[in-house]
Amino acid sequence: MSVLVIAEHDNSEIKAATLNTITAARQIDGDVHLLVAGANMDGAMQAASQIHGIAKVLKADAPELGHHLAENIALVIVELATNYTHILAPASTFGKNVMPRAAALLDTQQISDISAVVDADTFERPVYAGNAVATVKSSDAIKLITVRGTTFDPVKAEGGQPEVEDVAPKGDAGLSSFVGLEASESDRPELTSADIVVSGGRGVGSAENFAIIEKLADKIGAAVGASRAAVDAGYVPNDYQVGQTGKVVAPDLYIAIGISGAIQHLAGMKDSKVIVAINKDEDAPIFQIADYGLVADLFEAVPELESKL
Amino acid sequence: MKILVPIKRVVDYNVKVRVKADNSGIELANVKMSVNPFDEIAIEEAVRLKEAGKATEVIAVSIGPEKAQEQLRTAMAIGADRAILVQTDAPIDLGGVEPLAVAKTLKALVDKESPDLVIMGKQSIDDDSNQTGQMLSALLGWAQGTFASKLELGDGNLKVTREVDGGLETLELKTPAIITTDLRLNEPRYAKLPDIMKAKKKELEVLAAEDLGVDYTPRLSIVKVEEPPTRQGGGKVADVDELIDKLKNEAKVLS
Ligand SMILES: Cc1cc2nc3c(=O)[nH]c(=O)nc-3n(C[C@H](O)[C@H](O)[C@H](O)COP(=O)(O)OP(=O)(O)OC[C@H]3O[C@@H](n4cnc5c(N)ncnc54)[C@H](O)[C@@H]3O)c2cc1C
């Protein structure tokens, strides 16, 4: 029995969530293979061939895989599937897009966003915005799974010596093509793997005001996140959204500023080790889960905090 | 152009759900139910395409209990022309009709209705699966445009902007295609009273799940459903100085 992990990468680098997904795979079985599907991906292959804890790297290199289109990558996964009992991918927008397509082609019911491996058939997953945890047992012969990265420690990115094997590409499904990516560039740490996250909500009031959140984040080397309300209002780009339907984070320190603490937001950050909330409303629900709550006007408290750190 | 919009009856997003005492699932008795919020966005988008003269008919469909007729009426009040309920008594949140079975049922409806476009939600807020749209497009052999924040219809193709982890990605898809909605695609309207009245007269066809020949036996059995561990919060600090002191010396998360 072997387990296949689908690497998330941008052709030049392997994304951190891949390393957490490998840990989940190793809890199922020690023999883990990694599929790296893309194009012009010397950088990603270089990184993949050093990852600890995997026996083999499967390289699928073809122009039609360069933009990770679900229609094309699913075909590669389906072709490899019969060699594996389990196929795992990170529960990121990449994994969420590709894996269900492969699962349907294989006639298996995917298990989304697992937070624990109980045994080879049984997994825990949060449902209802994290208000409940379901333990589910799969009867499918091949199990397709997406993995919540924050609940599994990453394997080491270096020190491994997996063998590398080429796999034949399956061609272009001819259904979709890439037009462009408006990447939100930033020198800050990646939101889902950062040690510290500073998030702002509707209380911040405007895109201009968000600079005070960013200034604090930069002072302490943090990533910047946001509530849905802050994204909807256009203060920050969509990929800053933390929550049930955005990104899930669990840093050592999460600082929520001007965020009320709706259940949909909590779903994405309540597993953080230490939570700080700054809000002027002492009854804001965020205070119920915060380790350190500061009832204050953020426009006074945040600059003061930034200057004293 | 005909648009099919699958909608799901789910617990309203404002309800604080509770786990059943026997740990078999979620307590759904006497709980407010609504159209899954992402599906409201899907109907709104379809209705706007009709209003812009780009679509000719919008059909809302749901797989669920008899009461899911309420949510189909809501969809028709927003502007769907007619609706189809595939009625089943199996649970639709957990341990019953799963995304793969929903996708197979929707495929049967697509085969019957031949829409040019299916617009649906990216995720149900009960099972949080985020699977059905991707599965349906696989079963149909169609292109998929998931997590959409913008749609531009062309002739025989469409451009979709997607909310991805690294920003906004634009793809061109061959049609027919499947679109799944993200939060920024549009802001759904509130149905007005006259529209709610009008919706009562629109056609709502009810099919028995058995008639579509899809097997609803779950592949995932529910071992148990539990409350997550509760977090001990509620601590307060008096001012910024105390906060800094606690973070450095008590929590030791800042140096
Ligand atoms: C289908 C669906 C999915 C959703 N997914 C998500 C998700 O993934 N993530 C998410 O975050 N939300 C999500 N939501 C939205 C969620 O329900 C809330 O609406 C949202 O989280 C509220 O954002 P907020 O806390 O920034 O705004 P509000 O609730 O408006 O809170 C603003 C807070 O700022 C405080 N404030 C105002 N001014 C100041 C000041 N000067 N100083 C200090 N404090 C101040 C106020 O006291 C208030 O508590 C979703 C909703 C739905 C329906």
Ligand SMILES: Nc1ncnc2c1ncn2[C@@H]1O[C@H](COP(=O)(O)O)[C@@H](O)[C@H]1O
């Ligand atoms: N029982 C159902 N009836 C109709 N549509 C559904 C049903 N279940 C899921 N869907 C559609 O599939 C989307 C994604 O659901 P899910 O894969 O369960 O997260 C929803 O937003 C709906 O558009």
